[in-house]
Amino acid sequence: xxxxxxxxxxxxxxxxxRARTAAARLVAAAGAPPVDxxxxxxxxTARLRQCLDQGGAELVVSTGQCTADTGRRVRVDVRPAGHxxxxxxxxxxxxxxxxxxxxTGTDRPAxxxxxxxxxxxxxxxxxxxxxLGRLDELEELVRFHREELHQTNQGVLxxxxxxxxxxxxxxxxxxxxRAARAAAENARRLLTFLTTASAVxxxxxxxxxxxxxxxxLLVPEYADHVDVWLFDDEHTPHHGDHPAAAVTAARTGRxxxxxxxxxxxxxxxxxxxxxxxxxxxxxxxPLTARGVLGVLTLTAPGPRFDPDTCVMLLxxxxxxxxxxxxxxxxxxxxxxxxxxxxxxxxxxxxxxxLFLAARYLPATHGLNIGGDWYDAFAQPDGSVLAVxxxxxxxGLRAAVIMGQLRxxxxxxxxxxxxxxxxxxxxxxxxxxQQPELYATAVIARFTPGDPDVVWAAAGHPPAVMRxxxxxxxxxxxxxxIMLGVPLPYEYEDHVVRIxxxxxxxxxxxxxxxxxxxxxxxxxxxxxHALAALSTAELEDLDACADSLLKPMLHDxxxxxxxxxxxxxxxxxxx
Numbered sequence: 001x002x003x004x005x006x007x008x009x010x011x012x013x014x015x016x017x018r019a020r021t022a023a024a025r026l027v028a029a030a031g032a033p034p035v036d037x038x039x040x041x042x043x044x045t046a047r048l049r050q051c052l053d054q055g056g057a058e059l060v061v062s063t064g065q066c067t068a069d070t071g072r073r074v075r076v077d078v079r080p081a082g083h084x085x086x087x088x089x090x091x092x093x094x095x096x097x098x099x100x101x102x103x104t105g106t107d108r109p110a111x112x113x114x115x116x117x118x119x120x121x122x123x124x125x126x127x128x129x130x131x132l133g134r135l136d137e138l139e140e141l142v143r144f145h146r147e148e149l150h151q152t153n154q155g156v157l158x159x160x161x162x163x164x165x166x167x168x169x170x171x172x173x174x175x176x177x178r179a180a181r182a183a184a185e186n187a188r189r190l191l192t193f194l195t196t197a198s199a200v201x202x203x204x205x206x207x208x209x210x211x212x213x214x215x216x217l218l219v220p221e222y223a224d225h226v227d228v229w230l231f232d233d234e235h236t237p238h239h240g241d242h243p244a245a246a247v248t249a250a251r252t253g254r255x256x257x258x259x260x261x262x263x264x265x266x267x268x269x270x271x272x273x274x275x276x277x278x279x280x281x282x283x284x285x286p287l288t289a290r291g292v293l294g295v296l297t298l299t300a301p302g303p304r305f306d307p308d309t310c311v312m313l314l315x316x317x318x319x320x321x322x323x324x325x326x327x328x329x330x331x332x333x334x335x336x337x338x339x340x341x342x343x344x345x346x347x348x349x350x351x352x353x354l355f356l357a358a359r360y361l362p363a364t365h366g367l368n369i370g371g372d373w374y375d376a377f378a379q380p381d382g383s384v385l386a387v388x389x390x391x392x393x394x395g396l397r398a399a400v401i402m403g404q405l406r407x408x409x410x411x412x413x414x415x416x417x418x419x420x421x422x423x424x425x426x427x428x429x430x431x432x433q434q435p436e437l438y439a440t441a442v443i444a445r446f447t448p449g450d451p452d453v454v455w456a457a458a459g460h461p462p463a464v465m466r467x468x469x470x471x472x473x474x475x476x477x478x479x480x481i482m483l484g485v486p487l488p489y490e491y492e493d494h495v496v497r498i499x500x501x502x503x504x505x506x507x508x509x510x511x512x513x514x515x516x517x518x519x520x521x522x523x524x525x526x527x528h529a530l531a532a533l534s535t536a537e538l539e540d541l542d543a544c545a546d547s548l549l550k551p552m553l554h555d556x557x558x559x560x561x562x563x564x565x566x567x568x569x570x571x572x573x574x
Contacts, residue, residue, distance in 0.1 A: 005062040009081065016048040019059050024127075026061070027074055034130035041127075047078045047091045056081030183308075190312040193222075198319045207327035214320065222309060223298040224280060228287075230294035230324070243274040246295045249284040253292050255314060257305070258282040265310040281305060285314060287321035293328075296320065334362075348376050351384040353448040355568040357541035359549060363510070364558040371398040372508045372561035375406055377413070382448055385413055388506040388565050389441035389460070392482075401437055405430070405483075409443075419443035419456035420491040423480065427458065427491070430484035438484040442506055446567060451497050453504070458483045458491060461509055461519060464527050468501035468571060472531040474523060501571030503538060505530055510560035511552055526552060541566050 051057030060077040245256035258271040259281035281300040371391040440460035457479035512522025
């Protein structure tokens with residue numbers, strides 16, 4: 001419910017002061033809070049001053065009831081005097097109070113005197129004090145919240161610092177993990193290459209082949225250029241053609257690095273840049289195996305050598321040195337065995353009614369030298385023994401055993417023993433003197449004027465015979481056991497009748513055996529090759545031997561010795 005508005009006319013400053021005092025009493029009686037009262041009275045005073053500057057003011061005060069929750073309401077409208085409301089909207093201020101608001105006669109401005117104004121002034125001071133107290137409380141509250149905000153900010157800053165530190169630590173860990181992964185991957189790559197390269201350089205026993213493969217492995221990823229200086233190579237240039245770092249490595253046996261800046265490589269000494277390579281670093285590694293064999297000189301593929309790569313290259317050089325030393329020793333061993341082997345292969349005799357031709361080819365791959373031999377010699381009765389054999393094992397020892405067997409065979413043959421008896425005695429000797437070695441052999445006896453050839457075999461591939469009309473026959477009667485097998489054994493003689501002009505081919509397994517096919521297809525090929533020879537070719541038995549070898553060796557790996565002995569009886573009258 002709203003009361004009838006009360007209109008106060010203000011014409012002077014004293015009227016304005018009375019109006020303010022009346023309004024102050026009204027809102028104070030209504031129980032308005034001091035801060036709200038101060039805000040209300042300050043705004044009212046300012047508006048009254050504005051209106052007085054315009055000639056006066058009209059102040060309309062009305063009271064009414066709001067809702068049960070909001071309490072009572074005081075509304076004040078202030079407008080300049082003499083101005084219609086419709087043209088000049090009044091200034092309005094509404095104050096809500098907890099207690100009922102009543103306008104009495106004594107509260108109107110016209111009823112107030114000087115004492116009332118004095119009391120209002122004192123009351124205003126009390127309100128001001130209350131407002132100041134409230135302000136102090138608010139300032140204290142503000143200080144409290146400011147301090148709390150400051151502590152919160154400090155906590156936030158500390159949290160940010162911790163998060164930043166944690167983020168940096170995480171980045172460092174990630175970078176460390178990434179670096180560790182990269183290092184592990186690089187180590188794996190280098191180890192894989194080292195394994196592969198080691199397998200390549202150690203797979204061959206030919207030092208020239210090893211040196212030919214080395215640049216293919218290292219260039220261009222690990223070196224721009226590769227040079228190997230072997231001291232006992234007759235084609236090696238003098239010291240003046242090699243970098244000073246290589247000469248130092250050869251003299252001291254220690255790896256040397258030559259570059260403008262130190263390489264700081266593990267286990268490597270630094271030198272000034274080489275005159276032969278001023279723009280690229282050089283890494284000179286001694287090849288050491290039972291002494292210094294030479295120096296491996298690598299030109300860097302970039303501005304410098306990587307330390308991890310250097311470690312790998314040092315290890316590869318060590319393995320290369322061992323491979324070269326093994327190849328050199330093998331070649332020396334092989335040359336010695338081949339020389340001994342050839343020294344024990346006698347010249348073929350000139351026999352009545354019989355032509356002989358032989359070929360010996362050492363293996364060109366692997367260590368299989370020194371086990372095969374052939375022999376032919378005349379007997380006191382005029383007959384000729386043709387022998388071919390193969391000792392298991394290879395190298396010098398096999399060559400020595402072969403020489404012993406050859407000597408013993410000739411000794412037994414002098415006593416006139418048959419081929420089978422000679423093999424039996426050889427078997428007995430080998431069983432007792434060399435129980436770990438075995439041998440195969442074929443012995444054929446040709447007697448002038450006798451068409452019968454007596455032969456015996458000990459585990460050897462069968463002889464192949466060609467008649468004058470081109471018919472070929474393999475003498476595939478089951479042979480006896482190998483010589484030296486730890487069993488007592490008596491060999492048997494076999495007799496084959498041949499026509500004049502017939503050719504008998506004795507050979508070792510290196511001629512006919514292939515790993516992928518076995519031995520039987522090779523024997524068949526030899527029979528076909530022998531059958532394909534013309535009568536004119538058979539007239540020159542040496543040329544005939546070469547003609548037989550050519551088709552037999554075109555697909556051979558040459559990993560075993562080869563012996564071929566051709567025996568041709570004199571053709572009969574036409």
